[in-house]
Amino acid sequence: MNPTESPVAEARTDVDTDHVALLMDGLKNTQTATERAAKSTMLTPRFYTTDFKAMDALDVSPVRAEWDRMMAEYEGDNNQDHFKRDAAFGEELKVLMPQLSPELRQEFMDFLISSCTSEFSGCILYNEIRKNVSNPDIKQLMAYMARDESRHAGFINQSLKDFNLGIDLGSLKRVKAYTYFKPKYIFYATYLSEKIGYARYITIFRQLERHPDKRFHPIFRWFERWCNDEFRHGESFALMMRAQPHLLTGLNKLWIRFFILAVYATMYVRDHTRPMLHQAMGLESTEYDYEVFRITSQIARQVFPVEVDIDHPTFRACMARLLAISQANDRAVARGGLVGTLQRGWHAARAFFTFGRLFLVPVKQHALPKDIRLDPVW
Numbered sequence: 001m002n003p004t005e006s007p008v009a010e011a012r013t014d015v016d017t018d019h020v021a022l023l024m025d026g027l028k029n030t031q032t033a034t035e036r037a038a039k040s041t042m043l044t045p046r047f048y049t050t051d052f053k054a055m056d057a058l059d060v061s062p063v064r065a066e067w068d069r070m071m072a073e074y075e076g077d078n079n080q081d082h083f084k085r086d087a088a089f090g091e092e093l094k095v096l097m098p099q100l101s102p103e104l105r106q107e108f109m110d111f112l113i114s115s116c117t118s119e120f121s122g123c124i125l126y127n128e129i130r131k132n133v134s135n136p137d138i139k140q141l142m143a144y145m146a147r148d149e150s151r152h153a154g155f156i157n158q159s160l161k162d163f164n165l166g167i168d169l170g171s172l173k174r175v176k177a178y179t180y181f182k183p184k185y186i187f188y189a190t191y192l193s194e195k196i197g198y199a200r201y202i203t204i205f206r207q208l209e210r211h212p213d214k215r216f217h218p219i220f221r222w223f224e225r226w227c228n229d230e231f232r233h234g235e236s237f238a239l240m241m242r243a244q245p246h247l248l249t250g251l252n253k254l255w256i257r258f259f260i261l262a263v264y265a266t267m268y269v270r271d272h273t274r275p276m277l278h279q280a281m282g283l284e285s286t287e288y289d290y291e292v293f294r295i296t297s298q299i300a301r302q303v304f305p306v307e308v309d310i311d312h313p314t315f316r317a318c319m320a321r322l323l324a325i326s327q328a329n330d331r332a333v334a335r336g337g338l339v340g341t342l343q344r345g346w347h348a349a350r351a352f353f354t355f356g357r358l359f360l361v362p363v364k365q366h367a368l369p370k371d372i373r374l375d376p377v378w
């Protein structure tokens with residue numbers, strides 16, 4: 001494929017466009033990357049499915065004015081020309097790639113595979129909802145978001161193909177396990193993952209803007225406009241939740257707390273498996289993660305009435321403990337046999353109790369703002 005050519009056919013975004021099919025047609029295969037992406041563990045990105053009937057019944061009229069403004073932004077499609085390589089991309093690759101140590105290269109590949117998988121996961125979920133609903137508001141929104149995620153996944157996969165590691169998204173879609181989440185959980189989890197995606201990409205972009213000498217791959221130059229897509233996807237889930245206020249009150253506040261903690265803990269443990277990647281960018285994994293938590297928590301005040309206290313000493317201690325448990329668990333897996341199995345059981349119990357302690361850290365409560373929408377100003 002010509003390096004300046006986008007792998008994704010120039011997207012129309014009427015509701016009949018199947019962005020998953022377009023993306024799969026444009027891309028080819030390498031087995032190892034696909035197998036890695038297909039693996040489901042606690043830490044790898046998952047594929048989701050949900051109750052389409054409930055999605056179809058969603059009524060956005062309580063937020064109609066903000067909804068229509070947002071849909072106009074999607075329609076304006078200000079990133080239409082963004083996910084194409086520029087002339088300098090190839091030159092930078094030629095100069096920078098031979099300078100990567102094998103360890104950094106490995107961590108960077110891991111980062112690309114897991115990012116591509118989670119972009120594709122969004123693409124599939126949004127595309128499936130689009131196909132299975134007739135509610136025009138939801139159908140159109142899902143078509144726009146699938147369009148964006150398809151561009152994101154395709155763009156990362158092009159970079160994997162430079163290393164002969166392109167993911168075969170067609171077979172990934174077939175073989176990877178799907179997790180069923182009822183719509184309520186999709187709203188909490190997907191909102192968080194979109195906003196965290198924004199916070200992660202913008203934190204990296206700002207860091208490399210300050211230290212261009214640490215930009216070891218050209219793809220990072222794309223992150224600023226890219227993360228605005230993720231920000232808008234998060235806004236869409238914020239509006240859908242604010243249109244259903246019962247999702248944000250009563251016992252559901254416990255679910256919100258659970259999802260914030262689960263998503264933060266997963267990210268924390270996973271990021272600490274890639275210390276060199278952060279080091280190469282002049283970041284330190286723990287500081288980077290707390291910056292991402294800080295931005296995400298600030299943004300989430302638009303929709304979540306509870307906020308976890310990321311500076312509480314118990315919160316910090318539990319995050320560090322979960323990381324240590326996960327590392328001990330990896331050693332038990334490597335050891336195998338009866339002893340390894342017993343050790344894994346013990347680590348699972350410790351992780352469960354540590355998460356319980358994390359859950360009991362007091363949260364901050366606040367009233368939701370009248371104006372829901374935010375701008376990506378970080």
Ligand SMILES: [Fe+2]
Nearest residue numbers: 119149152230
């Ligand atoms: Fe994305």
Ligand SMILES: [Fe+2]
Nearest residue numbers: 122194230233
């Ligand atoms: Fe997204």
